[in-house]
Amino acid sequence: MKYIQDYTVILKKRGTQEWTHNMNSFNDNLSKILEGNIRFNYQINDKHTLGMKYQPNKQLSPDGSRETYTHVTTDNQLYDEIYSTANNYTDDDWGHEINAYYNGIVGTANIDFNIDYFQNGNREYSNVKELSEKYEDRDVHSIGDVKNRLVAGKLIVSLPLGKGTLAVGSEVTYTHRNDDYLNEENYVPTSYSKLKEINAAGFAEYSQNFPWGDWSVGVRYEHDKFDYFENNQHIDEQSRTFDNVFPHLSFSTKWGNIQTQLSYTAKTVRPSYQQLSNNVSYSDRFIQQKGTPTLRPTIIHDLSLATVWKWLQLSLSYSQTKNWILYWGELTEEDGSQTMLSYRNWNKSIPTFSAFLSVSPKIGCWSPMIGIGVKKQWLTVESFSKPFDMKTPVYVANFNNTIELPKEFIIGLDANIQSKGAYQNIYIEHPTGSINLSVRKSFLKDALSVELKGSDLLDTNKDYYHLYSGDYNIYQKNSYDNREFSVTIRYKFNTAKSKYKGTGAGESQKNRM
Numbered sequence: 001m002k003y004i005q006d007y008t009v010i011l012k013k014r015g016t017q018e019w020t021h022n023m024n025s026f027n028d029n030l031s032k033i034l035e036g037n038i039r040f041n042y043q044i045n046d047k048h049t050l051g052m053k054y055q056p057n058k059q060l061s062p063d064g065s066r067e068t069y070t071h072v073t074t075d076n077q078l079y080d081e082i083y084s085t086a087n088n089y090t091d092d093d094w095g096h097e098i099n100a101y102y103n104g105i106v107g108t109a110n111i112d113f114n115i116d117y118f119q120n121g122n123r124e125y126s127n128v129k130e131l132s133e134k135y136e137d138r139d140v141h142s143i144g145d146v147k148n149r150l151v152a153g154k155l156i157v158s159l160p161l162g163k164g165t166l167a168v169g170s171e172v173t174y175t176h177r178n179d180d181y182l183n184e185e186n187y188v189p190t191s192y193s194k195l196k197e198i199n200a201a202g203f204a205e206y207s208q209n210f211p212w213g214d215w216s217v218g219v220r221y222e223h224d225k226f227d228y229f230e231n232n233q234h235i236d237e238q239s240r241t242f243d244n245v246f247p248h249l250s251f252s253t254k255w256g257n258i259q260t261q262l263s264y265t266a267k268t269v270r271p272s273y274q275q276l277s278n279n280v281s282y283s284d285r286f287i288q289q290k291g292t293p294t295l296r297p298t299i300i301h302d303l304s305l306a307t308v309w310k311w312l313q314l315s316l317s318y319s320q321t322k323n324w325i326l327y328w329g330e331l332t333e334e335d336g337s338q339t340m341l342s343y344r345n346w347n348k349s350i351p352t353f354s355a356f357l358s359v360s361p362k363i364g365c366w367s368p369m370i371g372i373g374v375k376k377q378w379l380t381v382e383s384f385s386k387p388f389d390m391k392t393p394v395y396v397a398n399f400n401n402t403i404e405l406p407k408e409f410i411i412g413l414d415a416n417i418q419s420k421g422a423y424q425n426i427y428i429e430h431p432t433g434s435i436n437l438s439v440r441k442s443f444l445k446d447a448l449s450v451e452l453k454g455s456d457l458l459d460t461n462k463d464y465y466h467l468y469s470g471d472y473n474i475y476q477k478n479s480y481d482n483r484e485f486s487v488t489i490r491y492k493f494n495t496a497k498s499k500y501k502g503t504g505a506g507e508s509q510k511n512r513m
Contacts, residue, residue, distance in 0.1 A: 010475040013329075014384055015336025019079075021286070022071040029064035033057065041499045048104040051500055059092040059122075070284070081133040084284065088126045093147070095120035097510075101502035109159040114505045120513070121147035130285060140187055140282055145180040148273075148513045152506025164208030167218075173199045173506040177513070181279035188280040188288055194229040195273060199509060205248075213253030220246045222268065228293045230278060238278065238293035244268060259308045269298040271325055272512045275343050289341040296323045296345050311361045321350045326425050329472030339472055352377045367402040381425045383468040390468070394421030394428065408442040429475070430464035434482070448491050456482040 011021040039053035066086040072079040098117045105111070123145045130138040156169035177195040181188075205218030221244070228238040250263035277291035302319040323345040332338040356373035376393035398416040405411065417433030438453040463478040 006479045006481075008477045012384075012473045013331060013336040013339055014471045015331050015334050017074045017335045017337075018076075019286075019336050020073045020076075023068055025066060025068040027064065027066045032060040034060055039500055039502075041501070043499075047106075048102075049499075049501055050100075050102045051502055052100045053098070053500065053502055055097040057095040057097075057120075059090065063090065064088045068284075072286075080135060082130055082284075084128060084130040086126060086128045088124060091123045091125070093121040099502045099504050103501045109157050112154075112156045112158075112501075112503065114154045114503055116150070116152045116505045118150040118152075118506070118510055118513075119148065121145075128282065128284070138187070138285060139185070141184050142188075142282055143180075143182045144279075144281065145178070145182070147178045149176045150174065150506055150509055150513070152509065154503075154505035161206065162208070164206055166204070166206050168204045169202070171199075171201045171203075171505060173197075173509045175199075175273075175509055175513075177273050179273070179277045179279055181281055183282060187285075188282050191279045192231050193277055193279055194232070195276060196227045196229075197225065197509075199224045213251055216248075216250045218248050220248075222246070224270070224297075226276075228276070228278070235293070240294070240296075242297060244297075244299070257309055261304075261306045263304050263306075265300075265302050265304070267300050267302070269300065270508070270512060271295040271297065271343070275325065280340075283341070286337060287339050287341060292343045295325060295343060298323050298325055298345075311359060313356075313358045313360075315354075315356050317352075317354045319352050321352060324350055324424065326469070327467065328425075328469040329474075331471050336471065341472075346379075350377055350379050365404045367404075369400040370398070371400075372397045375421075375423075377422060377424075379422070379424070381468050383470060383473055388427075388468050390422035390425060390427060392421045392427070394423060395419040408446070410440040410442075412436070412438040412440070425468050427466045427468070428464065429466055430462070432460065432462055432464075434458075434461045446492075449489075451486075451488040451490075453486045453488070455484050455486070456480075459483045 006026050007024075009021070009023040009025070011019075011023065013019040035055070035057045037053070037055050039051060041049065041051040043049045065088070066084075068082075068084045068086075070080075070082040070084070072082065096117070096119045100115050102111065102113045123143060126140075126142045126144070128138070128140040128142075130140070132138075150173065152171070152173040154169065154171040156167055158165055158167040160166075175195070175197040178193075179195065180192045182190045199222065201220055201222045203218065203220040205216060207214065207216040222242070224240075224242040224244075226240045226242075228235045246266040246268065248263070248265045250261060252259070252261040254260070271292075275291045275295060276293050278293050280288050280290045283289055299322040300319055302317060304315065304317045306315045307313070325343050326346055327341070328344045329339050329341050332340050352375065354373065354375040356371065358369060358371040360367070360369040373396045374393050375396075377390065379390040380387050381390060382388070396416070396418050398414070400415075401411075401413045403411040403413075414436045415433065417431060418428070419431050420428050422428070434456040435458055436453065436455050437457060438451055440449060440451040442449045459482075461480055461482045463476070465476055467474040467476075
């Protein structure tokens with residue numbers, strides 16, 4: 001897959017001097033992915049089934065390049081003109097993902113057991129050349145070496161209790177990550193970091209059906225122990241232990257053709273391992289980037305209402321988000337010349353509200369789906385010693401159409417748009433959207449299909465946003481080479497529905513990698 005990005009950045013920093021970087025950059029990246037999926041399912045009898053799945057994957061010859069022109073001023077006076085090139089090559093290890101499961105009935109209990117193993121890694125080689133008009137040139141070589149391993153198990157036992165059903169279970173995940181960064185010129189320090197994490201959870205849920213509705217109540221307890229090592233030394237102040245309890249409650253009912261569900265959920269979103277890494281990476285002579293090992297997990301309390309009537313769906317959600325993780329810049333020199341980009345937890349609980357309405361009738365051969373929605377947050381950030389309200393709601397709309405024609409032709413026409421608005425400490429300055437068109441023809445009773453597709457036909461998928469963070473602000477405009485034409489030929493050798501019952505374990509931890 002080829003990915004091209006052309007972007008313009010206006011970066012402002014304010015220490016004892018005011019710095020402005022006007023940057024024009026062009027990115028060109030290419031990646032090819034090889035994936036496989038092998039699985040078997042063995043049904044011992046009507047009550048007992050087991051199986052295994054193996055998924056290998058590897059990126060083949062992924063590389064990228066970037067050209068950047070930067071005009072730098074201090075207090076509105078020219079400081080430098082810099083032309084830089086960056087060439088990156090990534091050597092990916094084979095990734096391996098294995099799932100084994102058992103599903104069975106013993107007496108009145110239903111048992112669902114999964115065990116997973118996950119492994120991947122890569123080495124990214126980067127060479128940045130900076131040509132300065134007024135100061136020294138730089139030639140920067142770096143290597144980022146990452147290796148991930150995970151083992152997880154999950155057991156759920158469901159059994160009748162009273163007039164309802166009780167489900168109890170446990171999930172345990174062990175993660176080991178090596179994350180090294182080497183810079184031979186020592187513009188940033190070489191570091192060798194290791195992260196070990198054990199997450200153990202126990203949960204229970206009781207559900208019961210009544211003539212007037214269905215109730216479900218449950219609780220999940222999580223114990224998470226995170227250990228951070230740098231240069232093989234345990235770093236006590238960056239190693240953490242968390243213990244949390246997350247309740248949930250739901251009620252659903254039906255009045256004629258109207259189905260309604262009201263639910264409350266408490267959950268956590270843990271930072272990615274990249275966000276937790278303390279390795280410092282080189283962006284340019286003014287900016288470095290790193291993670292924050294002391295990040296706390298984000299805690300979300302959500303109250304949701306969902307209603308369905310025939311082909312109309314409405315969902316409303318109000319949530320309180322604590323310890324939201326924001327992308328942030330901090331000045332590391334008093335004059336504002338040097339900046340460290342990292343992450344921080346927001347120290348206040350942030351309310352958000354969202355509403356989405358979708359209509360999906362079927363009118364003869366035409367199946368339209370119209371969706372509109374809005375999401376609003378209540379957040380104020382400080383930038384350059386001034387408060388900025390990040391409360392403007394973001395509106396979204398989509399209009400997807402499927403038309404079924406004779407001779408097994410299907411036409412698809414999809415359109416989507418997103419308005420200006422605020423998300424976290426980012427303000428989206430301009431609406432964005434795209435239109436896609438496809439034609440599909442089936443043969444051999446749908447075993448063979450050919451699809452012609454045009455994506456982003458009007459070349460409108462562009463980003464304009466402003467990031468506010470203390471004494472560091474960015475305005476960025478991104479243009480993507482997403483307008484493309486594709487041909488997909490698909491043949492189904494086995495059209496039978498999969499009987500594989502494995503549900504996996506440690507999925508949230510895998511996503512953090």
